[in-house]
Amino acid sequence: MFHLHTFSPLKMPLRAHWALLVCLCLNPSLLLANESITALVAGRIIDGRHSKALNNTVILTKDNKIIAIGKPEIIPKNAQIIDLGDATLLPGLIDTHIHPLMHGDDYQARHLETSSAYKTLKAFKSTQALLKAGWTSLRVMGTNDVFYGFRDLRRVYDEGLFVGPRITGAGHYLSITGGGGDINYLSPEQKVHADGLIVDGPDEVRKAIRREVKYGSDWIKLLVTGAFMSVGDNPRNVAFSAEELKVAMEEAKRLNVPVAAHAHATAGINMAVKAGARSIEHGTYLDDESIRLMKKHGTFLVPTIYVGDYYNDESQALRAQDKNDHYSNNIRATFLRQVGKAHKAGVKIAVGLDLGGEQYNPTLSARELAVLIEAGMSPMEAVQAATRVGAELLGWDHKLGVLAPGMLADIIAVAGNPLDDISELERVNFVMIDGKIVKQP
Numbered sequence: 001m002f003h004l005h006t007f008s009p010l011k012m013p014l015r016a017h018w019a020l021l022v023c024l025c026l027n028p029s030l031l032l033a034n035e036s037i038t039a040l041v042a043g044r045i046i047d048g049r050h051s052k053a054l055n056n057t058v059i060l061t062k063d064n065k066i067i068a069i070g071k072p073e074i075i076p077k078n079a080q081i082i083d084l085g086d087a088t089l090l091p092g093l094i095d096t097h098i099h100p101l102m103h104g105d106d107y108q109a110r111h112l113e114t115s116s117a118y119k120t121l122k123a124f125k126s127t128q129a130l131l132k133a134g135w136t137s138l139r140v141m142g143t144n145d146v147f148y149g150f151r152d153l154r155r156v157y158d159e160g161l162f163v164g165p166r167i168t169g170a171g172h173y174l175s176i177t178g179g180g181g182d183i184n185y186l187s188p189e190q191k192v193h194a195d196g197l198i199v200d201g202p203d204e205v206r207k208a209i210r211r212e213v214k215y216g217s218d219w220i221k222l223l224v225t226g227a228f229m230s231v232g233d234n235p236r237n238v239a240f241s242a243e244e245l246k247v248a249m250e251e252a253k254r255l256n257v258p259v260a261a262h263a264h265a266t267a268g269i270n271m272a273v274k275a276g277a278r279s280i281e282h283g284t285y286l287d288d289e290s291i292r293l294m295k296k297h298g299t300f301l302v303p304t305i306y307v308g309d310y311y312n313d314e315s316q317a318l319r320a321q322d323k324n325d326h327y328s329n330n331i332r333a334t335f336l337r338q339v340g341k342a343h344k345a346g347v348k349i350a351v352g353l354d355l356g357g358e359q360y361n362p363t364l365s366a367r368e369l370a371v372l373i374e375a376g377m378s379p380m381e382a383v384q385a386a387t388r389v390g391a392e393l394l395g396w397d398h399k400l401g402v403l404a405p406g407m408l409a410d411i412i413a414v415a416g417n418p419l420d421d422i423s424e425l426e427r428v429n430f431v432m433i434d435g436k437i438v439k440q441p
């Protein structure tokens, strides 16, 4: 029979006791205790909370958390020191509107040509690149995949098989027949799986939401109006009926998942805000009443401005390029003014790219901050939109979005000061996620 005995140094003979003390002193794991602390040394810190950069130049991390922020005196002996020179340390960036399984600018066509597995592998590559570009948290806003590749992607990261960004979101966008998530350019006799999840009527809406939650979506994404990038639907049309929207909201609430409402048309925005959507995606035709309602209901706005510029300047022509051109030439300026107005009125605005995918350079994601500045935010407010406000939208503000003791160690750095030149964020040269360094200068 095997017995366990309680070990007590006090019951040991004196000589043995001394031997134990010597032993403790030489125990390499104890000597190395402070070496498990990492000290990040930089010129300044944008912590996501204060309105000015802090000249506290050191962040200490241990395991996956920030344990202290302060002057160099706080660095313990034997800490691993990473001196980033005159760099700026910031919280990891949060993209609250991304479609990582879309690959190829003309995403509806590519959807028809590729399997779920292929899309997921492409998304693995693109999310790795996003992480290295400084984007440590992603909210997937439905993605053009018949199955739930997004869940498998999240799973391999959560299980620690690979180090990747934190992922939350919806597997699909729910769309009406003929809406922004349907394939509207094939002949009527063709039977295809659309890129979105097509639902008509309250029963189908309810069932789709149950299915989404069953397969791992922790957000519900509704295409409440038509869209700009898809073929054959109109962003000025409201898609869902009031009844369908009501059922969607009730079902999501019952299953305890928030709703993100894609809405361009004014009536669609206002209807979704009143029905209880947590965020309005795009909000292109928001009017003063929309702003008033969003402020009243605490609804977040994710204006996804840069995507329109991207489809103008950087991408191959879309099959629906005419809609994007119309937006760029006739609507963009007014939209930016309204976004500025909403920000001034106190509407919470988060950063979302509405891109994602292997075809685009993830460093371009920082340009959403540049257009938010163009819309009237200060550089600091734009950084906060991409960090603290994004975390709040995701319900992760207790652990992410600001640099403070106790928060998870998702930390990035750029060589210069992004408050002087926001394009510095296109050149992130240090990335730590969950305390692990994935990129260093």
Ligand SMILES: [Zn+2]
Residues within 6 Å of the ligand: 097, 099, 141, 354
């Ligand atoms: Zn989108």
